[in-house]
Amino acid sequence: GNSVTQMEGPVTLSEEAFLTINCTYTATGYPSLFWYVQYPGEGLQLLLKATKADDKGSNKGFEATYRKETTSFHLEKGSVQVSDSAVYFCALKTRFGNEKLTFGTGTRLTIIP
Amino acid sequence: NAGVTQTPKFQVLKTGQSMTLQCAQDMNHEYMSWYRQDPGMGLRLIHYSVGAGITDQGEVPNGYNVSRSTTEDFPLRLLSAAPSQTSVYFCASSYGRQGDTEAFFGQGTRLTVV
Numbered sequence: 001g002n003s004v005t006q007m008e009g010p011v012t013l014s015e016e017a018f019l020t021i022n023c024t025y026t027a028t029g030y031p032s033l034f035w036y037v038q039y040p041g042e043g044l045q046l047l048l049k050a051t052k053a054d055d056k057g058s059n060k061g062f063e064a065t066y067r068k069e070t071t072s073f074h075l076e077k078g079s080v081q082v083s084d085s086a087v088y089f090c091a092l093k094t095r096f097g098n099e100k101l102t103f104g105t106g107t108r109l110t111i112i113p
Numbered sequence: 114n115a116g117v118t119q120t121p122k123f124q125v126l127k128t129g130q131s132m133t134l135q136c137a138q139d140m141n142h143e144y145m146s147w148y149r150q151d152p153g154m155g156l157r158l159i160h161y162s163v164g165a166g167i168t169d170q171g172e173v174p175n176g177y178n179v180s181r182s183t184t185e186d187f188p189l190r191l192l193s194a195a196p197s198q199t200s201v202y203f204c205a206s207s208y209g210r211q212g213d214t215e216a217f218f219g220q221g222t223r224l225t226v227v
Contacts, residue, residue, distance in 0.1 A: 006155075036218075043117075043203055043218035044156075089155060099144040099163070099207050100171070101216060103155040 006104030023090035031092040119219035136204030145187040
């Protein structure tokens with residue numbers, strides 16, 4: 001079956017620090033990979049995605065590269081801001097999986113000024 | 114744009130009570146789903162639907178019923194609430210038919226069963 005293993009949190013960083021949140025996966029078939037973000041009191045929203053090996057998804061200064069050889073999709077940002085404080089979820093979906101998303105456990109990120 | 118709308122936002126139930134969590138989307142999406150979010154467990158799929166009149170079970174379906182009579186609406190029913198159903202519930206929708214489409218989520222319903 002499909003599974004996503006995500007870096008344990010919580011993570012606390014100072015403003016302008018470099019961020020990495022690790023994500024690895026196992027999947028039957030060829031998955032699409034996603035990072036979703038959940039701001040306090042809100043639902044999840046798509047941050048970025050990648051649909052094939054070596055693709056790089058990017059948005060709002062965040063990046064993640066689909067690495068098939070290491071089955072990974074690590075999230076990075078060069079300089080975090082207080083407004084990046086949120087919970088981040090790595091997820092996958094397989095093409096013939098009826099749109100079902102498999103999520104990691106989430107990583108809570110707090111940025112201090 | 115309304116997107117995915119969930120009601121209510123908060124609810125407290127007594128053990129054994131029933132209720133329906135409402136979910137509506139205005140994007141004409143075929144695929145809709147319900148997840149529950151629990152600390153340390155991420156989001157887990159309860160039920161999903163690939164179109165009007167078609168539903169199926171997800172990872173944790175016990176204690177929940179769904180129906181899909183229209184494309185827009187996908188209510189989740191708790192027939193006899195239990196404390197183990199205390200959670201945050203999210204409804205999501207997506208276009209479907211492809212593995213790379215974005216899922217849109219509602220703002221969630223925080224349910225407490227006492």
